[in-house]
Amino acid sequence: MTTLVSTIPQIRDALRATFRSGLTRPIAWRQHQLYQIARMAQNERELICDALKKDLGKPKTEVLMNEIGSTIDIAVKSAQRLPEWAKTEHPEVADWQKPWKPTIYKAPRGTVLIISPWNYPMILTFQPLIGAIAAGCTAVLKPSELVPTFSQLLEELVPKYLDPNVCRVVNGAVPETSKLLELQWDHIFYTGNGRVARIVASAAAKHLTPLSLELGGKSPVIIDSAYDIDLAAKRILWGKCNNAGQICVAPDYILIQRDKQDELVKAFQKHYNAFFPDGALDSSLFGSIVSDLHHKRLTxxxxxxxxxxxxxxxxxxxxxxxxxxxxxxxTDGDSLLEEEIFGPILPIVPVDSLDQAIDFVNARSHPLVLYAFSDNESMKQRLVSETQSGGIVFNDTFQYLAVSELPFAGVGESGYGYQFMKYTYDTFTQLRSSIDMPKDVEQHLAIRYPPHSEEAVKALTAAVYTPIPSSSL
Structure with a gap:
């Protein structure tokens, strides 16, 4: 059911009032809400699988593994590690500053907006929400209108498991999202494409609202001709088949030495036949394209x-x-290199050298992830030092998302703002610095008050004359 536009400001105001009441501050309360997210995912897994089957044709095993299982894992781990994350910190300082009690408090940002996409609507809604609740924030969830069954289910389930004074679901399309973006938030977390991200960023700028943008782009794969081509093809094809290629970290195109291209093609054909002996068209293990529009775009x-x-x-x-x-x-300029494919099409671009492959990648917007298949440490280090991407993964695809202790982020056109586990908690947390100046240090502070004697000036400006070590270059 679409949320009435007129009620959206009231929803935001109610969540803000809850935040100011202090309800979300106790660590034990936050942990309970996180465990409730895990319980919801576990208890309602059949309904969630059915909804995503209806909306996206998603295979049940894929939903259980990549959406429901991941949500449970991140929620439980975050609850368990939250006391450590939330500890007040006391940085190491010079002895003469220690009486000031320098302190870093972990403060929640406030009331936040989370706009999630259609391709992985469960995990990409709850992964940021877990961090927001762990930090002590209240939140509005805006799921995608392209997965109506799941979005309606979300609206029904969230208030059954989470405190409705702390988390609300707003359903709808452009009018509802536009109203949300008119309002001031303490953080906006958007997952989607660059076109909409520019709209979100422009709206946020009016209120100086901080943003996290998890976007995408054309994530390339570079294959070293000395690597096991058969194994590379198997791992790449598996990564491309997840959600029918409709994921921001899907391998988008392949760069391989020209004389190895046909060997790679044969390996793809072999593994495709092994994955889907009767083809993928009617396979229950392969998903559908999200909409008629996207299907037409791909064809x-x-x-x-x-x-x-x-x-x-x-x-x-x-x-x-x-x-x-x-x-x-x-080749460069082809239709398959125009935009992020976001579907089960995989172009192979033959190159004549690693230098040409690096130049090809660097001539384009920075991808969310760069994949490379090689056992050559020198080649790996060249790719680390000579390219830019949100992440760089060697000798596999997709699976690195399973390491939730790693920060996940884009760079440039692929987005910005770190997430996963503690990094999501940090996103929704303000590091609030503090000192507490004792009265009895006043004699040591006297030097700062005007008028300044020559001796005082010398002491106050001593840092200007700090000896600078010689460089080793």
Whole structure:
């Protein structure tokens, strides 16, 4: 059910009043809410799987593993580690400053807005919410209108498990999102595409609202010709098949030595036949494309490519199905390199050297992740030092998301703001600095008061004349 636009300011104001009441401050209260998120995911897993099957055609195992299981794992771990994260810190300072009691308090930012996407609507809604609740914030969740069954289920389940004075769901499309963005928030966490991110950022700028933008882009794969091509193909294809390629970290295109391209193609064909012996079109292990519009976009990209389709994925527009499709001999300027594919199409771009591959990546917007398959440590270090991306993953795809202790973030066009576990907690936390000056140090502070004697000036400006060590260069 769509939320009435006229009620949205009231929802925000009620959450802000809750935050100011101090309800969310106790650590034990936050832990209880986090465990409730885990219970909701666990208890309602069948309803969640059914909703995502209806909206996205998602395989049940994929939902249980990547959405429900991940939500439970992050919620429980965050609750367990929260007391350590939330500890007041006392930084190490010079002895003469220790009586001032320098302190860093962990303060919640306040009332926050979380706008989540359609492709992984469970984990990409609750992953930021877990961090917000852990930090002591109140939150509005705005799920995507492109997954209506799940979004309606969310509206029903959240108040059953979480304190409705602390977390509310707003459903709707552009009018409802526009009203949300008119309001002032203490942080906005948006996951989606760059076009909408610019709208969100512009709206946030009017209130100087801090932002986290988790976007995407064309995440490349570079394959070292000396690497096991068969294994690389297997791992890349698996990463591309998750949610039918509709994920921000999906491998988007491959750069490989020209004389190894055909070997790679054969390996893809082999592993595709192993994954889907009867094809993926009717497989319960392969998802659907989210909408007719996105299906048309993907088939249009394929109709315009100048590359050679070497693994022809069948399409069924009526059911929004599209099988994995491999295209070789793709060159700069091709339709498949225009935008993030966000679907089960994988172009192969042949190159003549590692230098050419690095230049190809660097000539484009910084990706969310760079994948590379190599056992050569020198090559790995070149990629670390000579490219930019949100993350860099060696010898696998997708699976690095399972390491929730690593920070996850984009750079440039792929977004900004860190998340996962403590990094999400930190996103929604203000580090509030403090000192408490004792009365009995007044004699030591006397030097700062005017008028200043020559001796006082010398002491106050001593740092200007600090000896600077010689460089080793």
């Amino acid at each position: 249009s990209l394929l109709s315009r490519t100048k590359g050679e389709i070497v693994l022809q994925g069948r399409a069924d527009a009526a059911r929004r199905r599209l099988e994995p499709t491999i295209v070789k001999d793709v």
